[in-house]
Amino acid sequence: MxxxxxxxxxxxxxxxxxxxxxxxxxxxxxxxxxxxxxxxSAEEAGGLTWSAPAEWAAQPPRPMRAATYKVPAAKGDPEDAELAVFYFGQGQGGAVDANVKRWVAQFQKPDGKPLEDKDAKTKQEKVNGLPVTTVEVKGTYAGGGPMMGPSAPKPNFKLRGAIVEGPEGAIFYKLTGPEKTVNGAEKGFRKMVESVKPAAKK
Structure with missing residues (x-):
């Protein structure tokens, strides 16, 4: 047997x-x-690649997103920050200026009034030959946009964004979370933006 x-x-x-x-x-x-x-961990979308910091935890796939990362909360902050990467396809997603305005409109002043364009810091630069627009805005975060549905206002939040114009369309990098956490992630965010480059041809 x-x-x-x-x-x-x-x-x-x-x-x-x-x-x-x-x-x-x-x-x-x-x-x-x-x-x-x-x-x-290297990621790729729209003919571009990037590398996210090791301490940012990649999250499961979500609709309309090329990638999502959880950024650990700074000591004393109530929640983690999130870095969302969006790619809608060539010729899709809207103009750069329109997206910057939309991001700014998601924030309010302490009195509940909407922020104005002048309340945001924007910068145009070139990264590895690619046009990049960076955005910095802070205040009370009122929500992620019409597709996300209503959400409770979150005071003392900050958005750090980058729109990279690639050969196959723009890729949108949107970091949002408590201000202290986002400030602490600034170095990692810059490294990630500076890592964006055209993908190797297969």
Whole structure:
């Protein structure tokens, strides 16, 4: 009578073949561990690639987003910040100026009045040959836009955004969260923006 290690077929093949797969599985696990240890995860959308900081946790896929990252809350802040990456396709997503205005309109002053364009800091620059518009705005965050539905106003929030105009359309990087947390993530945000570049041709 055979013992418990006797089955001749497991995972669709002989038991011996299953044992032979262990070295290759170990190599795969080693590669995965090394990838995590390298500290940054590369992403790609719209013909562009970027690398997010290691401490930003990649989140499960969400509709209309190329990627989402959770940015750990700074000490004393009530919640984490979030970096959302949007790509709508070539010729889609609207003009850069219109998107900047939309982001600014998501914030209010302490008295509840809407912010004006002058309340936001914007800058145009070139990163790896790509036109980039960066945005900085803070106040009471009133929501993520018409597609996100109503949300409770969140005081002392900040948005740090970047719109990168790539060959296949613009990619929108939107970091929002408590002001202290977003300020603490500034270095990582800049590194991520500076990492954006055209993807290698396949």
């Amino acid at each position: 055979r013992g418990i290690d006797a089955p001749s077929h497991l995972w669709g093949g002989p038991a011996r073949r299953n044992a032979d797969t262990l070295p290759s599985m170990n190599r795969l696990l080693a590669v995965l561990a090394m990838t995590v240890a390298m500290g940054a």
